[in-house]
Amino acid sequence: QKEVEQDPGPLSVPEGAIVSLNCTYSNSAFQYFMWYRQYSRKGPELLMYTYSSGNKEDGRFTAQVDKSSKYISLFIRDSQPSDSATYLCAMSGRGSTLGRLYFGRGTQLTVWP
Amino acid sequence: EPEVTQTPSHQVTQMGQEVILRCVPISNHLYFYWYRQILGQKVEFLVSFYNNEISEKSEIFDDQFSVERPDGSNFTLKIRSTKLEDSAMYFCASSTTGGYGYTFGSGTRLTVV
Numbered sequence: 001q002k003e004v005e006q007d008p009g010p011l012s013v014p015e016g017a018i019v020s021l022n023c024t025y026s027n028s029a030f031q032y033f034m035w036y037r038q039y040s041r042k043g044p045e046l047l048m049y050t051y052s053s054g055n056k057e058d059g060r061f062t063a064q065v066d067k068s069s070k071y072i073s074l075f076i077r078d079s080q081p082s083d084s085a086t087y088l089c090a091m092s093g094r095g096s097t098l099g100r101l102y103f104g105r106g107t108q109l110t111v112w113p
Numbered sequence: 114e115p116e117v118t119q120t121p122s123h124q125v126t127q128m129g130q131e132v133i134l135r136c137v138p139i140s141n142h143l144y145f146y147w148y149r150q151i152l153g154q155k156v157e158f159l160v161s162f163y164n165n166e167i168s169e170k171s172e173i174f175d176d177q178f179s180v181e182r183p184d185g186s187n188f189t190l191k192i193r194s195t196k197l198e199d200s201a202m203y204f205c206a207s208s209t210t211g212g213y214g215y216t217f218g219s220g221t222r223l224t225v226v
Contacts, residue, residue: 004155032213043117043204043217044156051213088156092213099144099161099208100169101215105154 006104019076023089023104030091035074038086079111115139117218125224134190134221136205145188146206195225
C-alpha cells in the first residue's frame with residue numbers, strides 16, 4: 001500500500017550542510033504530519049508535528065506541509081554528526097483513523113565531520 | 114523525561130509457540146498502540162487501544178494477535194502461534210491525544226525460528 005512515499009537514501013552530507021528530507025502522500029484525509037528520528041535498534045522519537053498546511057520551526061529544524069501538492073519536508077540547518085539517524089515521516093487522519101499513523105520508509109542520513 | 118518501557122528487548126521463540134510482549138506506557142497517557150517493523154520495511158500499525166478496548170486494528174492484526182491491559186500500568190501483545198513472518202521489531206507507543214505526539218518504546222526484537 002503506497003500511502004506514504006519517502007526516498008530511503010542513503011543521504012550523506014558534510015557537517016554544517018542544510019539537509020532536505022521529503023515525503024509525498026496520496027490520502028487527502030491526512031491532517032497531522034510528523035517527523036520522527038530513529039537510531040539503530042531504537043524506537044522512533046518524535047521531532048516535530050504540524051497540523052494541516054504551513055511551516056513550523058524548532059531550533060535547527062523546520063517542517064513544511066503543502067497539502068495542495070501532498071508533499072511534506074523537513075529541513076535541518078547546520079547539520080551535526082549527532083543528526084546521523086534514519087528520519088521517518090508519518091501522517092494521520094481524522095475520524096476512525098485518527099489514531100493510526102502511516103509511516104514512510106525512512107531516509108538514512110549520515111553527517112560526516 | 115517519561116518513557117515507554119518494553120520487555121524483553123529480544124525474544125527468540127520457536128514457530129508455533131505463543132509469545133507475550135510487554136509494555137509499560139507513560140502513566141498519564143490514555144491511548145496505546147502496537148506497531149511492528151520488519152527489517153528494511155516501513156513501521157506498520159497493528160492496533161490501537163483506548164478506554165479498555167480496541168479502537169482500531171489493521172489487516173495484519175488477525176485472530177493470532179490479542180492485546181490486553183491487565184492492570185493500570187501494563188499493556189501486552191500476545192501472538193498465539195508464531196510464524197516465521199512474525200519476526201520483526203515490535204514497538205509499543207502511547208499518547209495523550211490520539212493521532213499525533215506518540216511516545217514509542219525501544220522495541221522488542223522478536224525472532225521466530
